[in-house]
Amino acid sequence: MEIKITIMVLLSAALHPLWNAMIKRDPQPEGAFVGNSAILVVLAGAHSLIAGHDLLAITKIWHLLAITVAAKLIYTASLVTMLRRGDLSAYYPIARSSPVFIVLVSALFLGALYTPLVLAGIGMVVAGAFWLQYKRGVRMLDNPVTLMFALLAMAGTGVNSIADARAVQVVAPSVIFFWTFIFTLPGFILTFTLLGGKKVSVPSLFPWVRNPLPYVKIGVLCYISYLLILFSYQGGGEVAVVNSVRQASIPFSVLLGGMWLKETDMGQRILASLLLAAGIVVIVLVR
Secondary structure (H helix, E strand, O other): OHHHHHHHHHHHHHHHHHHHHHHHOOOHHHHHHHHHHHHHHHHHHHHHHHOOOOOOHHHHHHHHHHHHHHHHHHHHHHHHHHHOOOHHHHHHHHHHHHHHHHHHHHHOOOOOOOOOHHHHHHHHHHHHHHHHHOOOOOOOOOOOOHHHHHHHHHHHHHHHHHHHHOOOOOOOOOHHHHHHHHHHHHHHHHHHHHHHHOOOOOOOHHHHHOOOOOOOOHHHHHHHHHHHHHHHHHOOOHHHHHHHHHHHHOOOOOOOHHHHHOOHHHHHHHHHHHHHHHHHHHHHHOO
8 A cells, every 4th residue: 555545544543533532521422423423514515615626516426425325324323223232342343344344345346356465464453453342251242133233333334435435536525525424414313312322312412502612623633534534545545455554543542542541451452452553564565
């Protein structure tokens, strides 16, 4: 993979846990997520207008937009359901294993070819992600229904990535962002209202209306993070390779969790992060 693309993906991976942690620390994380999505619409719209991008150009790729919107909603609904039903340590790594799904789909249906070393690097990344989440005494994958939702979340991320990678070859990334979140925002509100449990109500999803500034900060970080990924696709980065290198966000999250959130089991997490990082190095050097 080209150095320029690698730097963009790694920078995106470094920003991802920052805005993610800000949402998790919010008293109403679901409301923060919805607020972030609303801010993304504003940022993408402003970016498109300032840069002179035609927002109506999205009609050229309406089918890819529909796939992206559906995939994001499937991912969100599946993830919320999975986290309510199963242990995070057992099922979350599966939801984050989109590189495996992308490799399979790309090889079987899109004619992509990967060298054994690249596949080994992707395998190291996924193994490191699983090891990071593993806890002794946790029963792994003992609930078929929860496993199904974890796999749906993984597929949602994978399909979304493949659609985005094709869309940015035709339409500016900011235009894709704008229309994606215009259509997914109502779906997110509905998902959290129906699946979020008793603590989530419609009013609790709109704290950002009264005080938007904190959510603007989250939105800016999130927008830059995802925009860098779309630029990576636009620059020719292969979807499976970009998404594997993007998993560097996990060791960044480990460091953030240890320093900011005072999380434990740092020894295991650091070793798993090194395995994941080694996989990224293999992918980058081989490509």
